[in-house]
Amino acid sequence: MSGERRRDLARADRIMPGLWRLRLPLPWPGVPHCNAWAIAAGDGVVLVDTGMYEAGSLRQLELALEQARLRLEHIRLVVCTHAHSDHYGLAGPIVDRAGCELWMHPDHAHLTKAVADPERAFQLRLEVARQSGVPEHLLRAYEERRKGDTPGVARVVLPDRELVDGVEVETDLGTWRVYETPGHAPSHVVLHQPERRLLLSGDHLLGRVSLYYDYGYTPDPAGEFLRSLDVVEPLDVGLVLPGHGRPFRDAAALIDANRRTVHERIERVRATIAGEEITPFEIVARILGEAPRNEYVISWVLSETLCYLRYLEVRGAAECAERDGQRYWRTVPSAAPGARV
Numbered sequence: 001m002s003g004e005r006r007r008d009l010a011r012a013d014r015i016m017p018g019l020w021r022l023r024l025p026l027p028w029p030g031v032p033h034c035n036a037w038a039i040a041a042g043d044g045v046v047l048v049d050t051g052m053y054e055a056g057s058l059r060q061l062e063l064a065l066e067q068a069r070l071r072l073e074h075i076r077l078v079v080c081t082h083a084h085s086d087h088y089g090l091a092g093p094i095v096d097r098a099g100c101e102l103w104m105h106p107d108h109a110h111l112t113k114a115v116a117d118p119e120r121a122f123q124l125r126l127e128v129a130r131q132s133g134v135p136e137h138l139l140r141a142y143e144e145r146r147k148g149d150t151p152g153v154a155r156v157v158l159p160d161r162e163l164v165d166g167v168e169v170e171t172d173l174g175t176w177r178v179y180e181t182p183g184h185a186p187s188h189v190v191l192h193q194p195e196r197r198l199l200l201s202g203d204h205l206l207g208r209v210s211l212y213y214d215y216g217y218t219p220d221p222a223g224e225f226l227r228s229l230d231v232v233e234p235l236d237v238g239l240v241l242p243g244h245g246r247p248f249r250d251a252a253a254l255i256d257a258n259r260r261t262v263h264e265r266i267e268r269v270r271a272t273i274a275g276e277e278i279t280p281f282e283i284v285a286r287i288l289g290e291a292p293r294n295e296y297v298i299s300w301v302l303s304e305t306l307c308y309l310r311y312l313e314v315r316g317a318a319e320c321a322e323r324d325g326q327r328y329w330r331t332v333p334s335a336a337p338g339a340r341v
Contacts, residue, residue, distance in 0.1 A: 201232075
């Protein structure tokens with residue numbers, strides 16, 4: 001056990017009659033668990049999100065369900081807030097065992113195509129990193145560490161119904177309305193239950209600011225995320241049921257904190273590229289105060305920075321030039337300095 005993190009065990013917490021939080025373990029040190037939500041519906045439950053697929057993960061879901069006095073066969077419908085492995089990975093085995101439908105947003109190709117051809121998806125990620133100025137020794141180390149990794153999805157299962165704006169999910173707690181909230185992922189939605197003032201937020205709103213965007217699938221992920229905050233802000237929400245961490249009450253404060261943090265990071269990126277052309281990797285190094293040394297920069301920080309560069313480019317505040325296979329960014333000289341974009 002020396003040097004290894006002790007894995008969490010699955011558990012169920014009853015939030016209110018007819019609603020259970022199923023806390024499911026994840027293999028990621030910085031994100032040790034995710035939430036699935038079981039909502040009473042007739043003689044069974046609607047399951048919102050599934051957990052990630054890996055060895056033993058289906059049994060962990062069964063253990064959590066058993067604590068709520070439920071079984072996989074009680075699941076009447078699977079609803080995914082978005083197509084990421086920790087929210088969709090077990091959809092296939094659940095659908096097989098329960099004989100139920102899967103509902104998910106139609107823009108799921110950012111994951112389902114990668115699962116269908118993981119090597120191509122990984123090579124595309126490496127190419128983006130290479131064009132962004134990540135040194136070859138880091139890329140080689142990243143590639144070596146990723147050998148043998150699996151996508152965390154048991155199999156691709158396509159949705160029986162598309163979760164788009166206005167779709168409703170019926171449960172014993174009332175009707176939940178779907179709102180499209182892209183940004184974190186192109187396929188992201190939230191579900192709102194107005195009478196009980198509940199919001200199933202997936203990864204759109206968490207109990208603390210934790211930003212991640214899927215880069216390369218839509219023109220402006222950071223802008224989409226900000227617009228999605230505007231979608232959720234008017235909803236009457238008394239309790240947020242997030243994709244990770246505990247339920248929390250002050251949705252308005254988290255919306256403000258996310259919006260403020262995004263704009264602060266955009267401004268930091270714009271200030272970094274003012275007056276010179278530099279690569280995204282150099283931008284990350286300057287913001288962090290040192291050159292990144294591991295794959296974290298490729299999988300998270302670099303993607304976030306690229307999304308902020310795209311945000312600035314779409315609004316005419318930054319531009320990109322390509323030389324010798326690398327991309328260099330700078331502010332547009334005509335853009336008004338200090339103007340909020």
